[in-house]
Amino acid sequence: MPVSPYLHFDRAAWSELRNATPLTLSAEDVAQLRGLNEALSLDEVAEVYLPLSRLLNLYVAKAQELFRVTDAFLGKPAAMVPFVIGIAGSVAVGKSTTARVLQALLSRWPDHPKVDLVTTDGFLYPNRVLEARGLMRRKGFPESYDQRRLLRFVADIKSGREGVTAPVYSHLSYDIVPDEVITVSKPDILILEGLNVLQRGGAERAFVSDFFDFSIYVDADEALLHSWYTERFLKLKETAFRRPESYFHHLASLSDERAREVASSIWREINLVNLRENIAPTRERARLILRKGADHRVQAVHLRKL
Numbered sequence: 001m002p003v004s005p006y007l008h009f010d011r012a013a014w015s016e017l018r019n020a021t022p023l024t025l026s027a028e029d030v031a032q033l034r035g036l037n038e039a040l041s042l043d044e045v046a047e048v049y050l051p052l053s054r055l056l057n058l059y060v061a062k063a064q065e066l067f068r069v070t071d072a073f074l075g076k077p078a079a080m081v082p083f084v085i086g087i088a089g090s091v092a093v094g095k096s097t098t099a100r101v102l103q104a105l106l107s108r109w110p111d112h113p114k115v116d117l118v119t120t121d122g123f124l125y126p127n128r129v130l131e132a133r134g135l136m137r138r139k140g141f142p143e144s145y146d147q148r149r150l151l152r153f154v155a156d157i158k159s160g161r162e163g164v165t166a167p168v169y170s171h172l173s174y175d176i177v178p179d180e181v182i183t184v185s186k187p188d189i190l191i192l193e194g195l196n197v198l199q200r201g202g203a204e205r206a207f208v209s210d211f212f213d214f215s216i217y218v219d220a221d222e223a224l225l226h227s228w229y230t231e232r233f234l235k236l237k238e239t240a241f242r243r244p245e246s247y248f249h250h251l252a253s254l255s256d257e258r259a260r261e262v263a264s265s266i267w268r269e270i271n272l273v274n275l276r277e278n279i280a281p282t283r284e285r286a287r288l289i290l291r292k293g294a295d296h297r298v299q300a301v302h303l304r305k306l
């Protein structure tokens with residue numbers, strides 16, 4: 001049998017590892033976490049995400065020590081270096097939810113209260129550029145992102161720069177929002193979430209993941225991903241698509257059956273192809289893999305030891 005670089009935990013074994021977590025959730029925290037995603041169960045937070053936040057807290061403390069060692073070696077005053085966590089995985093696997101839960105949990109640890117969250121969606125080229133390059137049906141593929149700008153962004157944050165800006169993407173208009181940016185200033189931790197964060201390639205000599213201190217791949221079977229994508233599409237049909245400014249407004253009046261077909265064809269022709277060609281092959285680059293089953297329940301965790 002080939003040697004695996006990962007330690008494998010089933011859910012029960014993993015949840016044991018929260019035992020020493022001196023972190024309890026107040027009623028207010030619970031309400032806050034509920035607000036992130038009403039489908040997220042609190043068992044999930046306690047059994048999966050609390051142990052993960054404990055592990056990350058230990059890594060952050062060690063990394064801060066190492067950065068200080070380098071400064072001491074250089075004879076420089078100690079400077080704070082942001083700890084960067086990348087979260088990768090397919091469309092609809094739940095990257096944003098995982099990122100928000102971790103942001104909420106990590107910001108409660110006393111030694112790193114400022115946890116910022118950025119999605120790589122903002123680095124997609126605007127539709128105008130994608131249209132000109134014939135890439136409107138390749139959104140999410142490597143060539144649909146301004147990879148240089150994304151790399152610059154992460155490098156700037158890592159180097160301790162203040163006021164680093166990122167463009168903003170709107171799922172409602174399905175496009176970059178003109179003249180809007182988010183600003184990140186010296187966070188203790190930056191969580192960068194996106195399909196592409198573990199990808200390497202293109203013309204650049206450095207990769208976004210060169211700046212990661214930890215990385216997570218959220219994983220699930222294709223059939224589950226397909227159903228999560230379709231369910232979310234149907235939910236959006238009843239909500240966001242009804243707004244006239246929605247890019248998919250013309251789909252709001254479809255029957256559920258027809259909407260399911262439209263969602264399935266977008267899934268098959270765009271997101272599944274991207275998953276197979278560009279996203280799934282990056283899974284084994286992650287430090288930790290969260291393996292989800294039905295209802296988004298994490299069934300197993302794989303932690304890289306080598």
Ligand SMILES: Nc1ncnc2c1ncn2[C@@H]1O[C@H](COP(=O)(O)OP(=O)(O)OP(=O)(O)O)[C@@H](O)[C@H]1O
Nearest residue numbers: 037039040041090091092093094095096097232296
């Ligand atoms: N832990 C969870 N428990 C229950 N439901 C979840 C969980 N995580 C995600 N979901 C549901 O799965 C769907 C996709 O989640 P989310 O938007 O977080 O995914 P994503 O990977 O960021 O997707 P995309 O890349 O398409 O934006 C949503 O409908 C969300 O409510």
Ligand SMILES: CC(C)(CO)[C@@H](O)C(=O)NCCC(=O)O
Nearest residue numbers: 091121139140141195266270271
């Ligand atoms: C914006 C991305 C690429 C990533 O979040 C994705 O949500 C997307 O829009 N994919 C293109 C096909 C689709 O509309 O699902």
